[in-house]
Amino acid sequence: ETGVTQTPRHLVMGMTNKKSLKCEQHLGHNAMYWYKQSAKKPLELMFVYNFKEQTENNSVPSRFSPECPNSSHLFLHLHTLQPEDSALYLCASSPGQGIGEQYFGPGTRLTVT
Amino acid sequence: DAKTTQPTSMDCAEGRAANLPCNHSTISGNEYVYWYRQIHSQGPQYIIHGLKNNETNEMASLIITEDRKSSTLILPHATLRDTAVYYCIVRGSYIPTFGRGTSLIVHP
Numbered sequence: 001e002t003g004v005t006q007t008p009r010h011l012v013m014g015m016t017n018k019k020s021l022k023c024e025q026h027l028g029h030n031a032m033y034w035y036k037q038s039a040k041k042p043l044e045l046m047f048v049y050n051f052k053e054q055t056e057n058n059s060v061p062s063r064f065s066p067e068c069p070n071s072s073h074l075f076l077h078l079h080t081l082q083p084e085d086s087a088l089y090l091c092a093s094s095p096g097q098g099i100g101e102q103y104f105g106p107g108t109r110l111t112v113t
Numbered sequence: 114d115a116k117t118t119q120p121t122s123m124d125c126a127e128g129r130a131a132n133l134p135c136n137h138s139t140i141s142g143n144e145y146v147y148w149y150r151q152i153h154s155q156g157p158q159y160i161i162h163g164l165k166n167n168e169t170n171e172m173a174s175l176i177i178t179e180d181r182k183s184s185t186l187i188l189p190h191a192t193l194r195d196t197a198v199y200y201c202i203v204r205g206s207y208i209p210t211f212g213r214g215t216s217l218i219v220h221p
Contacts (some may be wrong), residue, residue: 002156033208043157043211056208090156098207101147104156 003027006091006105013081014113021076021108023091031097032074034066035090037107043090049074050097081112117201122216125195131188133215135201138182144205146177148186150197157200157211160186191219 004025013019025032034046048056049068063085065077074091088109092102118136125131137146147162161168161175163184168175174187188195200214 002158004156035211042213045208045210048208088154092156098204101159101162102149102157102209103159107154107156109154 002103002105004091004093004103004105006089006108008108009106010109010111012111012113013078015081015083017081018077018079020078021089021091021110023074023076023105025072025074025091025093025103025105027093027103029093029095029103030071031094031099032068032071033092033094033102034074034076035092037088037090039087047076048097055097078110081110083112086110086112117203117212119199119201119212119215121213122218124218124220125188125191127193127219127221128190131191131195131217131219133186133188133199133201133217134183135185136183137201137203140181140203141205144203146175146181146184147202147204147209148173148175149200149202149211150195151200151214152194152197160199191217193219193221195219 007022031050035043037043045058046060047066052068063080067075088107090107091105094100094102148160149157151157163175177184196219198214198216202209
């Protein structure tokens with residue numbers, strides 16, 4: 001248990017569906033991150049939020065839309081995804097952007113059919 | 114942030130020490146060395162970090178050379194549950210970048 005939870009743990013969605021991934025951290029951290037990990041590839045940073053403000057968008061397609069309503073919650077809204085978007089989506093938090101170690105959630109295994 | 118080089122894979126016998134090397138020859142004075150590991154299909158787990166002194170916690174020890182150009186993560190008594198990908202990351206004030214890491218297999 002890392003103090004970072006993600007729901008759902010598994011998700012199967014069609015290309016025309018809209019779904020959302022949720023991340024919550026109970027560590028009092030101010031920075032939150034979304035990463036994508038495709039099969040046999042390194043983690044790819046997608047978005048960073050620091051004190052609820054988005055500070056990084058790593059050229060992510062607009063079919064991925066993040067939302068950070070407060071420092072404890074982070075969402076990733078998904079719509080019209082492609083099969084190549086199937087991957088493990090990981091959320092992480094740290095005391096501040098670039099400050100301290102990151103704590104990761106267990107991830108959401110997404111399959112796009 | 115400085116780039117790191119790690120062996121692609123290593124193996125270790127259960128109960129023996131696992132020594133995982135990392136080269137970071139371009140590290141600068143204010144950059145820390147961090148280690149994480151990722152057990153198959155789980156989120157990465159923070160292990161330990163250091164600046165220039167050796168560090169030890171309940172999980173592992175971190176040995177950093179005097180010139181800081183390389184480091185070694187030591188798991189003193191490896192168990193089967195330590196089988197994972199181990200990432201060495203050097204970072205200053207920015208977001209750490211995860212490379213491919215070292216795949217450690219602990220065998221009976």
